[in-house]
Amino acid sequence: MRLAPLFSALLALPVAALAASPDQTTPLRDRMSAADFHTAGLDKLSADELAHLDAWLAAHPTTRTKMVTSNGQPVFYTDKEKRAAIETHLVGHFDGWSGHNLMTLDNGQQWKQVGSDQPACGSASAPAVKVKPSLFGGWLMYVDGCNGSVHVERVK
Incomplete structure (x- = not known):
């Protein structure tokens, strides 16, 4: 045999x-x-x-599956990838935090505010931003001209 x-x-x-x-x-x-x-x-x-x-x-062709969470949201950073700070600019005008902001960065990424924190901010056109990893897989966004950061998550 x-x-x-x-x-x-x-x-x-x-x-x-x-x-x-x-x-x-x-x-x-x-x-x-x-x-x-x-x-x-x-x-x-x-x-x-x-x-x-x-x-x-x-x-039975080879297929590649994108990683998603249990509710179907995309996973942008797996546990194997190093999460690093991103420094770029917001696209368009920024009038401060509302608790429901959706921001597009000039690198093409989109982030939404997930925390209710609303630090005081000035109004600015295309301000500089920094997105930094925080504890437990979260992210914080700092916008130039604001007195603090907000919790955000990447949506695109």
Whole structure:
């Protein structure tokens, strides 16, 4: 019975899928180097077994899933990524905090105010801002001309 080579080939599938080109219909022999094909034991498969494996791979293309929270909100920073301060400017005019602000930064990011804090601020056009990581995965936004920061979360 040829289960051992087939089992080895199936174990190699995740590696092959990661290295695969975007065209999932390309035969596996063409996606891998001859050395990788041999090392994975795929050269031990019959022509029918290899054709079946190629058909299975074509029917199960690699997909990439964006990370979202349980309520469907996007996750912009995973636990593996270092959260760093962002220094940029707000787009447009800023008249202070209302408790429900939605701000667009000139780097294209959008942040919304999630705290009820409303430090005193002056009115300004395209003021400088700094968004800094805070405790427990939160973020604080400092707007030039304001006497404090507010809690924000990224929405885009």
